[in-house]
Amino acid sequence: MDINEVRELFLSLVQIDSHSLEEGKMAERLRNEVIALGFHVQADNAGATLGGQTGNLIATLAGQANLPKVLLAAHMDTVRPGTGVKPRVDENGVVWSDGTTVLGADDKAGVTAILTALKEITQSGLPHGQIQVLFTIAEEIGLQGAKQLKADQLDAEFGLSLDSGGDLGTIAIAGPGQVKFEATVTGVRAHAGVAPEKGISAIKVAAHAVAAMPHGRIDEETTVNIGSFVGEGPTNVVADRVTIIGEARSRNPEKMADMVRQVENAFTNAANEAGAGVEFRHQVMYEGFEFPSDAPLRKRIEKSLEQAGFVPNPVKVGGGSDANVIQSLGIPILNIGLGYEDIHSTNEHIKIENIVSAARVAVQFCMLPHD
Structure with a gap:
């Protein structure tokens, strides 16, 4: 993986305005990216239902029948203020905004890592089963995009969500349910x-x-x-x-x-x-979730991390994400840490190196055979 290409891709994506329900331009860019890699892409009706510019994007690439079907997930929207992001890269390879907006690493770092992993897999001819990619809308306003999904739209045995803080190696193996009153x-x-x-x-x-x-x-x-x-x-x-x-x-x-x-x-x-x-x-x-140490998905992600050179660090978290909703649709899925910091603030930042590392983990996740 070329870190310079990853940097340019990430910088390009964070400059696309994509507040919740305003993800139209981001969706168009991602549609073109995955089509160029050989994926079949469709958008659902979430945008029409929620009054947004686009629906969730679901992209599918056929693979070897003897390898597991997997799902990679990230969300397209950002919190406010996220319009007119002007990214800068410091001498340590850390990306920041100019301080007037969020950076949008949550979750364009995850999106970039997924696209980088897909490029590595397809262009290098690496073995993989069917790969499905889910780019959701409106995650930042209550997981609203993911809540519009139907179980029959997704087809995977395991899922990996790239939408969490914490150093590379972090796995969110348990999270709460939430009731609003x-x-x-x-x-x-x-x-x-x-x-x-x-x-x-x-x-x-x-x-x-x-x-x-x-x-x-x-x-x-x-x-x-x-x-x-x-x-x-x-x-x-x-x-x-x-x-x-x-x-x-x-x-x-x-x-x-x-x-x-x-x-x-x-x-x-x-x-x-x-x-x-x-x-x-x-x-x-x-709903909440918890994966014990012997859960097949947890073992698969831990092995993916190890093969990518990281020590697995399972943690229990207090927040929710699209992964909670996808779980309820019958696909076991967990979040891994991307190393971004100070999200939802104008001090948000991330090392480009972390995005490359997350992409390497995603590649291993897609390539692993059944246990």
């Missing part, structure tokens, strides 16, 4: 100066509920957080409506369900005590 508290309006006793403050009720509910780090695998508390109004009116939005995460589904019950009970009890009303809603956003 929303509570709307309804009180009674009254004049705050003339007759406050006639009112029931929805803000006060909601504050009591938040104070009583579990919050923050619950244990090693479980967290709860309130992200939004909105009860706007003039100071001379007792507020009669407040909306609170939050989430619970856990690698243990029973614990996650218990957290949601405790949160709901806190709001119900606070409302009942004050004579207020409350409407509580929750939704499972994605």
Whole structure:
């Protein structure tokens, strides 16, 4: 692999604007790249469903029937501010933006590594089974692109997702599920100066509920957080409506369900005590996962890392990714670290050398036979 070619490819990709649901130009570039390598490409209807410029790209290359069918995955979108990225490479081979935008290494480093691996495989005539590549949209706004996928669109025995922090060698072998919840508290309006006793403050009720509910780090695998508390109004009116939005995460589904019950009970009890009303809603956003040491996929990725010259470092993570959604479609898939740092900030950066290394791991993953 030519590190100079990898650098030029990465620098080119990060300069393509691709905020969530605005991935049209990025999708067109990637479509052309994989078609040139012999892949059949199609886009699904995720873009139309979500109001975006393009759907998820699914590209497939036939391979040897005696080798496993594999999936490589990354996402095309970036967080804001990601328009007009001006990358610079320092003397150590580290790529940064000019400080006014994110760099977009999350996840264009993963995209670049996949394209580099595919080029190495196809141009060098390396043995491989069927390779399917998934480039998703709208990952950064709640995995929305991946959630539009259907199981029959994907055809793989194993998956490798290139969308994680941590040094090369890192494998995210366990991650939490997530539930989002929303509570709307309804009180009674009254004049705050003339007759406050006639009112029931929805803000006060909601504050009591938040104070009583579990919050923050619950244990090693479980967290709860309130992200939004909105009860706007003039100071001379007792507020009669407040909306609170939050989430619970856990690698243990029973614990996650218990957290949601405790949160709901806190709001119900606070409302009942004050004579207020409350409407509580929750939704499972994605399921968690955990792969033991003897799981075939974990062993395959660890072997791929070792053959590429890295020591496997299995870790349990607290975030979610497209991998959570793809798991639910029946394809075991895990994320590996790409070595990018300070993502979602204007200080985001990555070594080009790390992208080359991730590509080498992806090549090994595609070439390995069945156990």
